[in-house]
Amino acid sequence: MTTKTISRVSANKLIIFLVLIAFTAGCTTMRPLPAIDAQSLARQISVGDKIKIMRNDNTDITFKVSAVSDEGISGARDFVAYSDIRQVHVSQFSTGKTVGLAAVIIVVLSAGAASDPYYSPSDFGL
Numbered sequence: 364m365t366t367k368t369i370s371r372v373s374a375n376k377l378i379i380f381l382v383l384i385a386f387t388a389g390c391t392t393m394r395p396l397p398a399i400d401a402q403s404l405a406r407q408i409s410v411g412d413k414i415k416i417m418r419n420d421n422t423d424i425t426f427k428v429s430a431v432s433d434e435g436i437s438g439a440r441d442f443v444a445y446s447d448i449r450q451v452h453v454s455q456f457s458t459g460k461t462v463g464l465a466a467v468i469i470v471v472l473s474a475g476a477a478s479d480p481y482y483s484p485s486d487f488g489l
Contacts, residue, residue, distance in 0.1 A: 391413075391455060392454070392455055393415055393452035393453070393454055393455075394453050394454075394455050395450060395451070395452050396408075396450075396452070400445075401433070404431075404445065404448070404451060405432075407451075408428055408431050408436060408451070409428065410429060410430065410431065411427065411428060412427070412428045412453050412454070413426070413427050413428075413453070413454035414426065414427075414436070414452065414453050415452040415454075416436070416443050416448055416450070417449045417450040417451075418447050418448065419446075419447055419448070419449050421449075424441055424443065426438030426439065427439065435448075436451075
């Protein structure tokens, strides 16, 4: 393998790594909370959580929680009273989605590398 080929392989490995990191950061899922009374919601929601609230009037709002009080839930610019809440979903990291996405990406990139006459999958550490 020449120096130029090694540089190209290293650049490709870096690109693959950056793509995987970018995709894993977005592998979350919205989990509905079972409780809708104020005390239960206050126990299940924490400052920093990203939530989606479905209001009683069928509108929804998504924000990052900055405060949880006896009256409702606040974001940087939003406040929703418990009495206005029909359903709450909390964003959580999804290991299954992350692993599945990473596997798909690796298979696709391996197939692309295998079809390239200049490389073999072993050039990518696969």
